[in-house]
Amino acid sequence: MKSIDEQIWDYIDNTCSQEEKLIVAAKIASDETYSTVYAELLQIHQLLDTEQLDEPSMSFTRNVMDLVELEIAPVSLKTKVDKRIIYAITAVFVLLLIYIVCYAAAHGTYAVADFKLPKMQISFDISQYITPLFMKIFLFVDVVLGLIYLDGFLRRKSLR
């Protein structure tokens, strides 16, 4: 159950429902307790509303800018992607799919024949691919990726 003060604050702040608003308005008009509290709270509300903000010293902005000049200039960590590019790529894929479906529908035959998957002989010897050159390239790419990650990590740390 809300107190009279709470009901009236909600009414003043306009944070109550329309129904509650009508009930409180009627009570303010008919009930003396409500009208007295309303007058008091409304005046506090108006005082708070018209209160002036404090002013810092005249050199405040200059002092902040002097401090800011010593800092590293901020950069956006978020890469902006033009939405039109995303829409264009989506459109290309959708059109391609529609074309394939239409082509298949126009040229395909729908008879279900006796169908068997062809047997495949797969022999995949991985050892022939792991050569010293492959290992060097693999390690080089790993080192580059590690350096990129370290750079990103240090950047984030310096921004904090």
Place this chain on the structure above:
Amino acid sequence: MKQELSDLALITMILEGNTAAYAQLVKRHQRFVFTLAMRFAKSREDAEEISQDCFVKAYRALGTFKQDAKFTTWLYTITYTTAMTFLRKRRLDITSIDDEGAAIQLENHISDYNANAIEKTSGHAYLNLAIGMLIPDDAAIITLFYKGEQSLEEIGQALNMESNTIKVKLHRARARLKEKLQYLLKDEVKELI
């Protein structure tokens, strides 16, 4: 007439290398950030230190700002956490003797206000004094709601709380503010507020 750039447009300029544009952002928000800092620090020097620290932190982290939210909400989060850190540091330095000192100071403030006929007629002077008597969290929520042009949801985002919690806290903070005003103004409360 020169059109004022939005916060997001200024941020984009800064991130593209025009760091001088940050001065415009500072000028635009310094009064509110400073007022919010004053709710925690109580002295102008400390509030300026907090505000400066807050703007430097915001500059450093500008690249991480997600531009789908309001810049002010993000900036007030930084202000709130910076001010809370400042308070925690202060609490380690201050002993309970200082608390007594603060109470005496408050009494002196009241008598100063009672002695000053001009100040007596100013509702805002009493309001500022009453806000100064609130705990920093209450004062910050009231300031964010009335001066920060923030919705309950945005205040919740800034203070890392649910909007319903903020609503309850706002109610309680205003109830306490009313008590403080009544205490300060005593019989004059009905005339002035």
